[in-house]
Amino acid sequence: MLHAAITAVGHFLPEDRLTNADLEQMVDTNDEWIRSRTGIRERRILRDEDKATSFMATEAAREVLRKRGIGAEEIDVIIVATVTPDMFFPATACLVQAQIGATNAWGFDLSAACSGFLFALSTGARFIESGRYDKVLVIGADKMSSIVDYTDRNTCVLFGDGAGAVLLEADVAGNGILDTVLHTDGSNWDMLCMKGGGSLNPSSHETLDKRLHYLHQEGRAVFKFAVEGMAGVAGTIMERNGLSGEDVHYLIPHQANQRIIDATARRMGITMEKVTLNIERYGNTTAATIPLCLYDWEGDFRRGDNLVLAAFGGGFTWGAAYVKWAYDGSTMAVPAEQEEVLVAAE
Numbered sequence: 543m544l545h546a547a548i549t550a551v552g553h554f555l556p557e558d559r560l561t562n563a564d565l566e567q568m569v570d571t572n573d574e575w576i577r578s579r580t581g582i583r584e585r586r587i588l589r590d591e592d593k594a595t596s597f598m599a600t601e602a603a604r605e606v607l608r609k610r611g612i613g614a615e616e617i618d619v620i621i622v623a624t625v626t627p628d629m630f631f632p633a634t635a636c637l638v639q640a641q642i643g644a645t646n647a648w649g650f651d652l653s654a655a656c657s658g659f660l661f662a663l664s665t666g667a668r669f670i671e672s673g674r675y676d677k678v679l680v681i682g683a684d685k686m687s688s689i690v691d692y693t694d695r696n697t698c699v700l701f702g703d704g705a706g707a708v709l710l711e712a713d714v715a716g717n718g719i720l721d722t723v724l725h726t727d728g729s730n731w732d733m734l735c736m737k738g739g740g741s742l743n744p745s746s747h748e749t750l751d752k753r754l755h756y757l758h759q760e761g762r763a764v765f766k767f768a769v770e771g772m773a774g775v776a777g778t779i780m781e782r783n784g785l786s787g788e789d790v791h792y793l794i795p796h797q798a799n800q801r802i803i804d805a806t807a808r809r810m811g812i813t814m815e816k817v818t819l820n821i822e823r824y825g826n827t828t829a830a831t832i833p834l835c836l837y838d839w840e841g842d843f844r845r846g847d848n849l850v851l852a853a854f855g856g857g858f859t860w861g862a863a864y865v866k867w868a869y870d871g872s873t874m875a876v877p878a879e880q881e882e883v884l885v886a887a888e
């Protein structure tokens with residue numbers, strides 16, 4: 543059977559760091575509270591006001607193309623998972639398409655908050671499996687600093703900016719995205735949301751005064767759902783695929799809170815050495831956390847490794863993917879016919 547495999551990973555992280563010490567100067571918080579409750583020490587912030595999510599997504603996409611040694615015109619579909627699009631429309635995927643010069647691609651944005659990358663990965667995989675498309679670019683990108691209220695200590699310590707991207711291509715060797723389990727339950731939508739600016743509360747002086755243009759989260763309540771959702775769905779995907787804790791080489795979890803990740807690893811019966819963790823350095827970058835982990839650990843993965851990806855986010859949305867990694871090292875070999883084109887171009 544044809545599966546969609548990840549064949550390259552790219553990323554973008556802004557250089558500016560917002561540390562816990564910086565936040566101590568901005569709100570009533572402290573390094574000890576933030577580290578012990580979340581695991582975060584610092585996050586990256588895109589300070590340049592002229593740059594938005596599409597800029598980071600484009601940089602991540604360009605790195606994917608460079609690493610895979612292909613031109614943008616080879617891309618068939620671009621899916622951008624984000625809750626911080628540059629604007630309502632056009633979609634951020636359109637802006638990325640133009641900026642990388644993907645002249646043969648169509649694309650769209652997908653909104654599933656912190657589960658966005660998993661939802662987009664699963665959607666992209668279906669396009670490859672159908673045999674209709676050869677190369678799908680899946681991007682998770684969020685400029686969370688654009689919707690975070692830096693006077694609200696409950697949320698401003700949690701989030702950061704960043705982007706990650708992967709290329710999906712067909713694999714007939716039994717590797718790739720072998721299974722996904724996805725869920726949506728909107729009954730608690732208002733526990734994690736941004737109410738302002740949409741058709742329910744169009745932007746006005748009143749919505750600004752009520753701070754509806756900022757992300758709102760009921761942290762403690764969301765925490766309980768997140769533990770149950772992420773650990774539960776990780777368990778389900780292992781069961782469905784006959785995987786024991788020992789069979790799993792890596793857990794790649796959404797990075798919202800170190801304690802949620804610990805609980806998920808415990809439920810899966812795996813040790814923390816098998817868990818990719820970069821929350822300490824980047825905080826919660828929403829749709830970008832999982833591809834940023836793939837980027838940071840890519841060099842450690844081996845062909846045939848069993849990876850479980852798991853996420854929980856606003857909506858609520860949650861899910862997991864079982865991925866058999868398709869290559870060794872930090873890049874997949876460029877296919878022979880493309881190598882010829884590249885050599886000829888030099």
Ligand code: UT7
Pocket residue numbers: 570571572575576579580656695696697699760761762763764765768797798799802826854855856
């Ligand atoms: O990514 C998508 C899904 N989102 C999540 O998965 C996030 C889930 N939630 C969480 O990760 C945690 O609930 C938080 C990290 C957001 C908060 O941790 P918590 O252990 O649930 O703390 P809490 O909200 O219950 O607050 C405990 C105390 C409160 O004070 P009182 O009422 O006990 O006096 C808060 O006011 O900590 C206080 N507090 C802070 N203190 C210092 C809240 N934020 C801060 C802060 N610094 N930044």
